[in-house]
Amino acid sequence: MSSNNKKWFSLNLSNRKKEQSSSCSCGNTSGQCASQQTPEVIDNEQNKDGFEQVFDVTMDRRTAFKKLTASLMIGAGAVSTSCSVISSDESKEKAQIDWEEQFKGNYRLMTDEEKQATVERLVRSYQLRTGKTINMSSKNAEENVLFGYAFNISKCQGYMDCVNACVEENNQDRNSQMQYIRIHEMKEGNGFNFGEADDNYYHEVPAEGHFYMGTQCFHCDNPPCTKVCPVKATWKEDDGLVVIDYDWCIGCRYCMAACPYDGRRFNWSQPEVPEEEINKNQHYLGNRMRKKGVMEKCTFCVQRSRAGKNPACVEACPTGARIFGNLLDPDSTIRWVLENKKVFRLKEDLGTEPKFWYFMD
Amino acid sequence: MKRLFVFINLIKDSLDTITRGSKGYHLWMGFLTFVMLVGMYCYGIQLDQGLSATGMNDSVSWGLYISNFTFLVGVAAAAVILVMPTYVLKDIDFKRAVLIGEGLAVAALVMCLAFVIADMGGPSVLWHMIPVIGVFNFPDSMLTWDVIALNGYLFINISIPFYILFRHYQGKEAKSSVYIPGALLSVFWAVGIHLVTAFLYQGLQSRPFWNNALLGPRFLASAFAAGPALIILVLAVIRAYTPFSIEDKTIKKISLVVTVAAQINLIMLVSELFKEFYAPTHHSESAYYLFFGLGEKKALLPWIWTAISMNVIATLLLTFHKLRNNFRVLFFACTILFLAIWIEKGFGLIVPGFIPGSYGKISEYTPSGIEIGVTLGIWALGAFIFTILSKTAIQIEIGALRYKKQK
Numbered sequence: 219m220s221s222n223n224k225k226w227f228s229l230n231l232s233n234r235k236k237e238q239s240s241s242c243s244c245g246n247t248s249g250q251c252a253s254q255q256t257p258e259v260i261d262n263e264q265n266k267d268g269f270e271q272v273f274d275v276t277m278d279r280r281t282a283f284k285k286l287t288a289s290l291m292i293g294a295g296a297v298s299t300s301c302s303v304i305s306s307d308e309s310k311e312k313a314q315i316d317w318e319e320q321f322k323g324n325y326r327l328m329t330d331e332e333k334q335a336t337v338e339r340l341v342r343s344y345q346l347r348t349g350k351t352i353n354m355s356s357k358n359a360e361e362n363v364l365f366g367y368a369f370n371i372s373k374c375q376g377y378m379d380c381v382n383a384c385v386e387e388n389n390q391d392r393n394s395q396m397q398y399i400r401i402h403e404m405k406e407g408n409g410f411n412f413g414e415a416d417d418n419y420y421h422e423v424p425a426e427g428h429f430y431m432g433t434q435c436f437h438c439d440n441p442p443c444t445k446v447c448p449v450k451a452t453w454k455e456d457d458g459l460v461v462i463d464y465d466w467c468i469g470c471r472y473c474m475a476a477c478p479y480d481g482r483r484f485n486w487s488q489p490e491v492p493e494e495e496i497n498k499n500q501h502y503l504g505n506r507m508r509k510k511g512v513m514e515k516c517t518f519c520v521q522r523s524r525a526g527k528n529p530a531c532v533e534a535c536p537t538g539a540r541i542f543g544n545l546l547d548p549d550s551t552i553r554w555v556l557e558n559k560k561v562f563r564l565k566e567d568l569g570t571e572p573k574f575w576y577f578m579d
Numbered sequence: 580m581k582r583l584f585v586f587i588n589l590i591k592d593s594l595d596t597i598t599r600g601s602k603g604y605h606l607w608m609g610f611l612t613f614v615m616l617v618g619m620y621c622y623g624i625q626l627d628q629g630l631s632a633t634g635m636n637d638s639v640s641w642g643l644y645i646s647n648f649t650f651l652v653g654v655a656a657a658a659v660i661l662v663m664p665t666y667v668l669k670d671i672d673f674k675r676a677v678l679i680g681e682g683l684a685v686a687a688l689v690m691c692l693a694f695v696i697a698d699m700g701g702p703s704v705l706w707h708m709i710p711v712i713g714v715f716n717f718p719d720s721m722l723t724w725d726v727i728a729l730n731g732y733l734f735i736n737i738s739i740p741f742y743i744l745f746r747h748y749q750g751k752e753a754k755s756s757v758y759i760p761g762a763l764l765s766v767f768w769a770v771g772i773h774l775v776t777a778f779l780y781q782g783l784q785s786r787p788f789w790n791n792a793l794l795g796p797r798f799l800a801s802a803f804a805a806g807p808a809l810i811i812l813v814l815a816v817i818r819a820y821t822p823f824s825i826e827d828k829t830i831k832k833i834s835l836v837v838t839v840a841a842q843i844n845l846i847m848l849v850s851e852l853f854k855e856f857y858a859p860t861h862h863s864e865s866a867y868y869l870f871f872g873l874g875e876k877k878a879l880l881p882w883i884w885t886a887i888s889m890n891v892i893a894t895l896l897l898t899f900h901k902l903r904n905n906f907r908v909l910f911f912a913c914t915i916l917f918l919a920i921w922i923e924k925g926f927g928l929i930v931p932g933f934i935p936g937s938y939g940k941i942s943e944y945t946p947s948g949i950e951i952g953v954t955l956g957i958w959a960l961g962a963f964i965f966t967i968l969s970k971t972a973i974q975i976e977i978g979a980l981r982y983k984k985q986k
Contacts, residue, residue, distance in 0.1 A: 469700015510630075
């Protein structure tokens with residue numbers, strides 16, 4: 219979707235150049251997506267070494283202040299914990315980590331080194347608390363990748379294997395039975411009538427005279443949820459994933475009110491997952507452990523998708539109703555579906571441009 | 580240097596003033612303190628358990644806190660209705676009432692901020708919102724606009740009365756060239772805080788109940804009815820219990836403002852109802868839920884019909900000069916109007932926005948005891964602040980509190 223034919227209007231008040239998102243107009247099946255070029259980012263910090271890396275950087279006043287404040291706070295924390303004589307080394311380290319984590323910055327604005335550092339702190343903190351080691355990634359979006367999803371309404375039988383796989387993969391709170399995916403059981407002959415659909419059924423499926431439709435976060439190309447966040451704790455990554463920095467979220471739930479697709483979940487209590495059920499293969503933006511009072515949502519399993527795997531729901535689906543892939547790769551299955559099936563999206567009139575299409579055989 | 584000295588003296592004197600009073604005053608303040616402590620205890624439980632201690636859930640994700648916040652923004656904005664004629668149009672009449680109005684605005688704004696903080700999932704990381712050390716998503720997020728608008732308005736409403744009282748405290752006249760620009764700014768700002776707060780909801784395409792162009796103007800109309808109505812009631816209390824005299828003329832003038840605003844508010848209500856029910860669409864379901872209930876789910880029915888009938892009765896009473904000029908009727912009308920708008924602009928506006936949910940699911944909302952406790956605590960906080968502010972202001976204005984007078 220190039221900026222001159224987008225369906226919504228946005229004021230460019232802050233004089234920023236709107237970044238050209240490398241999304242594609244696959245609905246038009248023009249096949250030109252691959253020809254889009256992303257400008258190469260020239261990294262001129264590569265040639266510097268030693269103290270130059272620290273001192274010789276262009277920095278505006280804002281970042282300078284930010285760095286000063288951050289280092290002051292970390293310093294104060296370090297002093298307060300390391301000067302204490304009564305605590306053991308381990309609890310000192312824990313306090314140090316907690317302090318740095320409390321006052322770290324927004325993940326999106328971090329450099330790769332800072333991302334690595336916070337991930338290491340989180341892994342170490344988990345080790346100190348439970349004695350177990352987890353594997354956490356901070357892998358960035360790859361170039362020329364834009365994730366998209368298609369759902370075959372004819373194939374889905376309502377088995378809910380996707381829901382269970384999602385909960386296990388993404389370490390969702392077991393107490394409140396949080397689920398990212400909802401499967402709506404609809405009566406045949408009534409069309410797509412969500413009002414009369416049942417998304418909380420406990421009977422044998424497929425039920426006679428019913429069909430099934432799954433919803434989750436649609437990873438919109440023009441997401442209303444990221445726009446309203448007062449602290450930019452949620453944003454759209456370059457590969458199209460709409461993600462949340464759980465540590466930056468202040469829990470105001472404005473994004474939840476703004477989402478037209480019920481795609482967001484809030485941790486009303488401290489989320490709990492039994493130790494033996496925790497998926498230890500984690501990503502900072504994905505399935506790492508959350509805390510109470512923050513938002514979370516489907517990330518298309520960022521820990522899997524950025525490692526070249528399908529999301530857990532796609533892998534778990536016994537009927538093959540779920541298709542996931544790179545929209546910029548002309549040979550991908552998702553592109554084949556978009557070009558050969560009559561696809562549609564939900565609530566298109568809202569201008570949200572979901573990257574989640576429905577189709578029928 | 581001398582100013583600083585005077586300021587320190589003012590603080591001392593006002594501390595003296597607010598800690599002394601009749602038995603009734605002490606009982607009132609003791610009662611408010613007790614309610615605030617209960618509220619803090621409830622908030623402590625909420626901090627410990629998380630927001631699951633409230634009645635909010637995944638479907639209705641904003642409840643009593645945000646409802647009260649929305650309503651109180653309106654009360655705060657209404658101070659302007661007194662500011663304008665007094666400072667700008669030189670209507671001496673209002674001058675005594677206006678300090679009270681501004682004190683009310685300060686108390687309402689403090690309550691607004693307290694309600695927003697009570698609603699946060701992570702109050703410990705609220706510094707993420709402070710510009711420079713955090714990330715402030717301006718101008719994209721309407722919430723950041725609201726933060727600026729509310730804090731700016733709070734600043735204006737503290738500084739103008741402070742300047743005037745500070746001068747009077749020293750026995751000098753306040754210079755109009757100093758406070759008139761501030762008063763003018765506050766007039767525009769008051770309209771601004773209310774529109775921005777309405778835009779917070781109006782800008783969400785996902786919630787058709789809020790996503791309508793009348794929301795902002797109707798916010799204004801109801802605010803200019805509820806706010807001055809409260810001011811009339813407060814003035815009546817002050818007149819009865821303190822030596823601070825307020826003329827009948829002042830109250831009558833304010834009641835005229837309430838009347839016009841209440842009438843406009845009713846017209847807009849009719850327009851809204853017509854749009855929702857003459858040719859109901861899929862988007863009218865929230866309004867159906869609010870006014871008639873959907874199937875078995877009709878939790879808001881008694882509330883909204885109480886609100887509407889009180890609204891209509893109050894507006895009728897106010898419309899007739901004879902009735903309005905009878906103070907007993909006026910105070911009764913103001914009370915029910917205030918309550919009606921509290922219901923209507925509070926959970927009558929916020930809760931139906933979430934019902935039915937994105938996919939038509941209807942789950943109702945009932946506030947929990949903890950939530951009600953915190954809410955009452957914050958209201959007590961507001962009343963506490965207002966009592967302190969108005970007591971000091973009244974003492975200065977009637978000349979009882981003067982620099983170096985007591986020696």
